[in-house]
Amino acid sequence: MSNLIYRPILKSSKNFLPIKINKVNLSLGxxxxxxxxxxxxxxxxxxxxxxxxxxxxTLLLKIMSGLINPNSGEITYGSNSMILKKHISFVFQxxxxxxxxxxxxMLHSINAxxxxxxxxxxxxxxxxxxxxxxxxxxxxxxxxxxxSGGEKQKASLAxxxxxxxxxxxxxxxxxxxxxxxxxxxxxxxxxxSDSGVKIFIISHSKRLMKSLCDEIIFLxxxxxxxxxxx
Amino acid sequence: MDTFYSALSKAFELIVMFDPDIIEIIIxxxxxxxxxxxxxxxxxxxxxxxxxxxxxxxxKFFIILFNVMMGLPPVVVGLILYLILSMxxxxxxxELLYTPSAMIIAQFILVVPIIxxxxxxxxxDLNIEYKExxxxxxxxxxxxxxxxxxxxxxxxxxGFLAGIGRALSxxxxxxxxxxxxxxxxxxxxxxxxxxxxKGDIIMAISLGIILLTIxxxxxxSLYFLKSIxxxxxxx
Numbered sequence: 002m003s004n005l006i007y008r009p010i011l012k013s014s015k016n017f018l019p020i021k022i023n024k025v026n027l028s029l030g031x032x033x034x035x036x037x038x039x040x041x042x043x044x045x046x047x048x049x050x051x052x053x054x055x056x057x058x059t060l061l062l063k064i065m066s067g068l069i070n071p072n073s074g075e076i077t078y079g080s081n082s083m084i085l086k087k088h089i090s091f092v093f094q095x096x097x098x099x100x101x102x103x104x105x106x107m108l109h110s111i112n113a114x115x116x117x118x119x120x121x122x123x124x125x126x127x128x129x130x131x132x133x134x135x136x137x138x139x140x141x142x143x144x145x146x147x148x149s150g151g152e153k154q155k156a157s158l159a160x161x162x163x164x165x166x167x168x169x170x171x172x173x174x175x176x177x178x179x180x181x182x183x184x185x186x187x188x189x190x191x192x193x194s195d196s197g198v199k200i201f202i203i204s205h206s207k208r209l210m211k212s213l214c215d216e217i218i219f220l221x222x223x224x225x226x227x228x229x230x231x
Numbered sequence: 232m233d234t235f236y237s238a239l240s241k242a243f244e245l246i247v248m249f250d251p252d253i254i255e256i257i258i259x260x261x262x263x264x265x266x267x268x269x270x271x272x273x274x275x276x277x278x279x280x281x282x283x284x285x286x287x288x289x290x291k292f293f294i295i296l297f298n299v300m301m302g303l304p305p306v307v308v309g310l311i312l313y314l315i316l317s318m319x320x321x322x323x324x325x326e327l328l329y330t331p332s333a334m335i336i337a338q339f340i341l342v343v344p345i346i347x348x349x350x351x352x353x354x355x356d357l358n359i360e361y362k363e364x365x366x367x368x369x370x371x372x373x374x375x376x377x378x379x380x381x382x383x384x385x386x387x388x389x390g391f392l393a394g395i396g397r398a399l400s401x402x403x404x405x406x407x408x409x410x411x412x413x414x415x416x417x418x419x420x421x422x423x424x425x426x427x428x429k430g431d432i433i434m435a436i437s438l439g440i441i442l443l444t445i446x447x448x449x450x451x452s453l454y455f456l457k458s459i460x461x462x463x464x465x466x
Contacts, residue, residue, distance in 0.1 A: 066367065067366075068363060068366050068367055085369075086367070086368070086369025087369045089367070089369070090367070091363075091367040093363065093364075093367075097360065097361065097363060097364040098364075099361065099364075099378065099382055100382045101382070109378065110368065113368045113369070113370055113374060114368075164368075
């Protein structure tokens with residue numbers, strides 16, 4: 002079910018599709034990670050990336066989101082040859098927060114985004130609404146860095162969706178979540194996807210991939226071993 | 232020991248009696264040093280932060296250069312500035328020599344490398360923590376610097392303390408470019424030097440005690456401000 006508050010600024014993520022990775026090479030510390038890696042993602046919904054530890058899942062996500070520049074090769078988003086970072090959000094496996102309250106972290110994020118607000122009240126309302134949807138409104142005045150692992154994951158997901166991205170990268174977003182929070186966050190991810198956000202998620206959970214994703218990419222030793230549908 | 236107690240009571244007397252000459256010297260000292268440090272913060276902090284996160288040719292050279300400049304001998308700075316500001320120097324037409332402005336410039340030159348180097352260190356450490364997040368938000372260099380400086384503001388106060396310490400205790404450069412002129416450019420350190428050379432040790436020590444007290448008050452205020460800030464601001 003779609004939710005209007007997650008709708009991307011650009012009305013459809015189709016502007017960013019297909020996402021093409023063309024002959025990407027990456028070596029770090031003398032070790033070859035990717036060798037002529039190519040990938041074409043057409044799916045508008047949720048794409049899972051899975052594979053054994055050290056297969057390059059996180060690095061692939063970071064290359065796709067422009068956080069790491071490959072040694073060679075290119076990434077294109079639809080007709081855009083440049084990665085439009087203002088339309089991309091990233092949820093890290095170990096969430097990073099500024100030395101501020103959760104609310105001020107959200108405020109910083111929204112100020113950095115491309116969303117225009119008529120006034121501060123409108124901005125505040127959006128932050129409160131997102132926090133409420135993610136069930137963390139009561140934590141808004143706490144130090145973001147002092148939240149528990151699960152709360153940080155939820156807050157990180159909320160912050161990523163705050164800026165109304167077209168593409169969302171999730172690096173094992175359920176790592177620290179308890180049993181009750183996992184389906185809750187799953188639902189949020191589903192809502193975001195239904196609202197038009199293209200999502201990439203790194204996961205090891207077969208159940209999750211089956212229930213959430215419409216495409217699964219298996220990575221092994223920096224190569225695409227298999228591309229499948231659940 | 233007697234000399235010390237006499238100096239202590241003299242210092243107390245000078246402050247309690249509001250000796251106009253002493254008050255004038257204290258005010259001028261604070262005015263010169265605070266102006267120099269604030270100017271150094273205004274210019275040095277963005278430079279230090281930029282050095283911490285930007286990548287450009289000769290970056291390491293600049294880092295080493297500013298580190299080396301932290302140990303600039305004040306007398307040499309005073310001498311070079313004297314040559315520049317003297318009537319026959321390139322900036323002589325500004326007629327700044329023997330004015331508080333010349334003293335501010337001298338102290339600024341001594342303090343700015345400290346501010347730059349400490350800022351670079353603090354911001355570099357914080358950027359290790361923040362880099363991926365700020366990159367993922369697609370922030371411009373200016374927005375990144377703004378975020379990093381703001382979040383590191385309490386750690387950066389150490390730079391202010393080091394700067395004010397260097398400026399308040401400085402004597403060589405301000406003596407050369409200020410000239411230690413009574414009621415014009417006489418500050419605490421130059422007065423201490425003068426009184427010592429005149430043999431008025433008690434006056435010199437009492438001024439020293441006042442100088443130390445000011446430094447202590449500044450340090451304590453900033454320490455408490457930092458503690459309160461950090462506890463409120465979730466470091």
